Amino acid sequence: xxxxxxxxxxxxxxxxxxxxxxxxxxxxxxxxxxxxxxxxxxxxxxxxxxxxxxxxxxxxxxxxxxxxxxxxxxxxxxxxxxxxxxxxxxxxxxxxxxxxxxxxxxxxxxxxxxxxxxxxxxxxxxxxxxxxxxxxxxxxxxxxxxxxxxxxxxxxxxxxxxxxxxxxxxxxxxxxxxxxxxxxxxxxxxxxxxxxxxxxxxxxxxxxxxxxxxxxxxxxxxxxxxxxxxxxxxxxxxxxxxxxxxxxxxxxxxxxxxxxxxxxxxxxxxxxxxxxxxxxxxxxxxxxxxxxxxxxxxxxxxxxxxxxx
Amino acid sequence: xxxxxxxxxxxxxxxxxxxxxxxxxxxxxxxxxxxxxxxxxxxxxxxxxxxxxxxxxxxxxxxxxxxxxxxxxxxxxxxxxxxxxxxxxxxxxxxxxxxxxxxxxxxxxxxxxxxxxxxxxxxxxxxxxxxxxxxxxxxxxxxxxxxxxxxxxxxxxxxxxxxxxxxxxxxxxxxxxxxxxxxxxxxxxxxxxxxxxxxxxxxxxxxxxxxxxxxxxxxxxxxxxxxxxxxxxxxxxxxxxxxxxxxxxxxxxxxxxxxxxxxxxxxxxxxxxxxxxxxxxxxxxxxxxxxxxxxxxxxxxxxx
Numbered sequence: 161x162x163x164x165x166x167x168x169x170x171x172x173x174x175x176x177x178x179x180x181x182x183x184x185x186x187x188x189x190x191x192x193x194x195x196x197x198x199x200x201x202x203x204x205x206x207x208x209x210x211x212x213x214x215x216x217x218x219x220x221x222x223x224x225x226x227x228x229x230x231x232x233x234x235x236x237x238x239x240x241x242x243x244x245x246x247x248x249x250x251x252x253x254x255x256x257x258x259x260x261x262x263x264x265x266x267x268x269x270x271x272x273x274x275x276x277x278x279x280x281x282x283x284x285x286x287x288x289x290x291x292x293x294x295x296x297x298x299x300x301x302x303x304x305x306x307x308x309x310x311x312x313x314x315x316x317x318x319x320x321x322x323x324x325x326x327x328x329x330x331x332x333x334x335x336x337x338x339x340x341x342x343x344x345x346x347x348x349x350x351x352x353x354x355x356x357x358x359x360x361x362x363x364x365x366x367x368x369x370x371x372x373x374x375x376x377x378x379x380x381x382x383x384x385x386x387x388x389x390x391x392x393x394x395x396x397x398x399x400x401x402x403x404x405x406x407x408x409x410x411x412x413x414x415x416x417x418x419x420x421x422x423x424x425x426x427x428x429x430x431x432x433x434x435x436x437x438x439x440x441x442x443x444x445x446x447x448x449x450x451x452x453x454x455x456x457x458x459x460x461x462x463x464x465x466x467x468x469x
Numbered sequence: 470x471x472x473x474x475x476x477x478x479x480x481x482x483x484x485x486x487x488x489x490x491x492x493x494x495x496x497x498x499x500x501x502x503x504x505x506x507x508x509x510x511x512x513x514x515x516x517x518x519x520x521x522x523x524x525x526x527x528x529x530x531x532x533x534x535x536x537x538x539x540x541x542x543x544x545x546x547x548x549x550x551x552x553x554x555x556x557x558x559x560x561x562x563x564x565x566x567x568x569x570x571x572x573x574x575x576x577x578x579x580x581x582x583x584x585x586x587x588x589x590x591x592x593x594x595x596x597x598x599x600x601x602x603x604x605x606x607x608x609x610x611x612x613x614x615x616x617x618x619x620x621x622x623x624x625x626x627x628x629x630x631x632x633x634x635x636x637x638x639x640x641x642x643x644x645x646x647x648x649x650x651x652x653x654x655x656x657x658x659x660x661x662x663x664x665x666x667x668x669x670x671x672x673x674x675x676x677x678x679x680x681x682x683x684x685x686x687x688x689x690x691x692x693x694x695x696x697x698x699x700x701x702x703x704x705x706x707x708x709x710x711x712x713x714x715x716x717x718x719x720x721x722x723x724x725x726x727x728x729x730x731x732x733x734x735x736x737x738x739x740x741x742x743x744x745x746x747x748x749x750x751x752x753x754x755x756x757x758x759x760x761x762x763x764x765x766x767x768x769x770x771x772x773x
Contacts, residue, residue: 172571179564180557251555258523258549259612260572262541469527469541 173261173269181243181273188277195284198224199291221292225301228285228311232323232352233345235281239274239327240344241337248335263468264461271328271457278320285311303438304385306356313442318449319355323348325456332463355449360387362444365431384432391425399425472537474620474652475499475522478762480531481676482517491517493676495531498762499654499669501619504646506663506684507656508743509673515656516552518673519624522654523549536619545576547620548613552628554605558598562586562608565597569612582615585641602629607638614645621646623655639666660740670739671760672746679746682757684739690755691742694719694732708752709745720745722755 178185198220244267247253256266289311293301301308310316327344334340365387368379380386391399403409404419413419433441480495492514499505507515520526521533524540524547535543556565566586570577586593589607591600600608606626613621626642627635643666646653654671657663670687672680680687691708694701695718701707704725711718720737737745746752 172574175571176568179568180559183559251551251553252557253555254520254523254525254549254551255555255557255609255612256572257525258544258547259569259616260545262544465527467527468525469539 173256173265174273176256176261177243177269177273184238184242192280192284195288199288203291217292221289221301222307224285224289224292225305225307225311228282228289228316229307231278231282231285231310231316232319233348235274235278235320235323236327236330236344236348237341239270239324240330240334241327241341243270243274244328244331245335245340246337248331249337257468263464267328267332267461267464271324271460274324274327275321278324279317282317282320286313286316302385303383303435304433309359309442313438314446315442315449318446318453319352322351322449322453322456325453325460326351329456329460329463332460332467351452355445359441359445360385360433362448363433363437363440365433366437367429367431369427369429371427380430380432381434383435384430385434385437387431387433389428389430391420392427392429393424394426398429399423471501473498473534473763474501474503474536475654476532476534476762478532480518480521480533481529482514482521482526483529490676492521492528495673495677496762497671497678497681497756497760499652499671500759501652502650503669504643504653504667505655505669505671506667507654507671507673508658508660508663509656510747511658513673514676515658515673516624517676519549519622519654519656522620523547523622525549543620545573546618547622548616548618549622550606550609550613550624550626552624554602554609554629556597556605556609556612559596561594561596562591562600563593565608565612566593566615569615573616576617578615578617581617581645582611585611585614585645588641603631603634606630610638610642614642617649618651621651621653623653625656625658627657628659660743664739672743674747674750677754678756679752679754680742680756681760682755683759686757687755688736688739688742690723690757691737692721692723693735693737693741694721695735696732699731706753709749 201217201220247256253263253266257263261269289308293308293312303309303312310319323344326348327340330344330347331340334343368384369392370379380389390401393399399420401416401420404413404416404423409416409419413422476498478496480492481490482492483490495514495518507518509515517526521528522535522540524535524544533540536546540547557568560568566579566582569582570579583593586608589604591604591607597605597608606629610626613623623642627639630638642653645651655663655667668684670680670682670684671678682690695716698712698715698717701710701719701721702725706722706724708720708722710720720741
């Protein structure tokens with residue numbers, strides 16, 4: 161009984177939000193169609209080397225990756241502006257809130273619909289990118305490149321949800337459509353940049369050391385994501401290159417390595433994330449980003465309560 | 470005594486931390502079943518007060534009960550027509566009414582809402598953005614009344630209507646309200662719009678209620694005196710007095726009978742009563758017994 165009642169109550173607001181968003185449903189359906197088409201093209205092209213479709217597939221894969229990278233910004237802007245702030249700006253929220261929908265339920269319906277759309281969009285991009293990456297062997301996406309990383313795992317989906325959360329909060333604080341869109345896109349981008357900066361620390365890196373090798377990078381595979389490198393002493397202390405690249409050093413030593421050796425360095429080292437760190441990194445990042453998103457949503461509901469009770 | 474439709478004690482609202490108080494020390498009570506006019510000059514705080522009653526604006530301080538509940542909890546029981554008549558412009562009239570039905574399960578009167586729209590000769594398939602001001606008001610009103618509220622709050626409802634439509638819609642509204650026993654609060658700064666229609670009155674100025682109660686009781690609590698210039702007895706509250714040559718007119722409270730003196734005494738009209746109070750900000754507030762808040766929570770009443 162109570163289950164049926166609450167189902168009816170949830171339905172009304174959600175259906176209202178969907179009906180309000182009719183204008184974007186058609187373009188979204190077209191984009192979805194294009195995405196599925198792209199996935200089909202990637203799948204059909206397969207290993208067929210040298211065909212013109214092959215080039216198309218390659219660039220489509222690349223565009224997909226960039227789209228996935230920018231998707232959270234776009235979602236943040238759309239949620240902040242047209243979805244939430246427009247109602248606050250035009251005053252129609254007063255209609256919704258006095259027609260039996262509490263402010264919290266109204267915001268929850270909006271954020272819920274947006275979250276559903278965000279997950280659907282990023283999963284679609286993920287499928288298209290994965291297909292394109294799998295079939296086009298000539299395309300070498302480094303797994304840790306920002307756009308490929310965003311398009312190929314859970315972190316991208318979490319970032320899309322972060323866009324929803326940041327958009328929701330921004331709309332409540334800015335309350336005007338266009339400024340809210342700009343602020344939300346910038347804020348989402350800033351958070352993503354910050355997450356990108358700390359990404360390498362989200363999982364312990366592996367250290368590769370090479371002693372007395374002419375090949376500096378020996379031991380660092382092409383699939384490795386090298387996050388730092390330098391030299392270590394016999395006791396294992398890390399030395400930085402201070403002064404060894406200066407003109408003075410060049411007068412004394414034949415090359416910077418000799419300079420470092422004179423300072424006691426015996427080995428080269430590289431901190432790397434091997435390809436096997438992909439999923440641990442993706443999962444930890446998704447967790448961090450989802451926690452940020454949850455905190456932001458909580459803050460949004462607090463702001464709503466504080467202003468409107 | 471039954472639950473009041475509205476009970477406010479020491480209500481206040483300030484926009485921003487350092488802003489001006491839009492509503493301040495606002496206390497009154499409105500019994501159920503009344504048609505109440507909320508009048509006052511522009512900027513008196515009427516819209517903010519209505520926003521608080523409708524659960525849209527959170528009070529900065531004070532106590533507020535609507536149908537015995539917090540405004541948020543009374544959402545199902547009240548309807549609000551905001552000044553700008555917000556409606557979703559991309560919806561048709563039909564979709565707008567369907568929204569009302571979906572959002573108010575269990576207490577939506579579809580027949581009533583459709584009838585109000587039909588009386589305005591409107592095609593249900595018309596998009597809201599194509600409607601004129603008066604037609605919008607009609608649709609918004611249909612949405613309010615279809616909800617079958619116990620309390621209907623109307624903020625300057627008739628401002629964008631021509632006199633004929635105003636008369637028709639107002640009659641419509643009062644008939645509907647009378648039929649269902651709905652309590653109605655109508656705000657306006659046009660006094661003539663409400664004269665005769667309202668049996669209860671709230672005069673708001675500078676965020677406070679200055680007069681509150683049954684219109685006829687408020688009128689009979691005042692007297693308009695005219696006669697030769699004389700001192701008015703110390704026990705009588707003078708709201709406003711005017712001297713023209715050796716002649717004098719004064720609007721006073723009948724708080725100390727008999728008035729004495731050589732006066733010609735008449736009951737003021739509603740307009741005279743309201744204008745005299747608006748011109749005399751120093752006159753003390755007056756609430757009739759039914760407009761005095763009663764269910765005051767201990768301690769909440771005297772918040773400065």
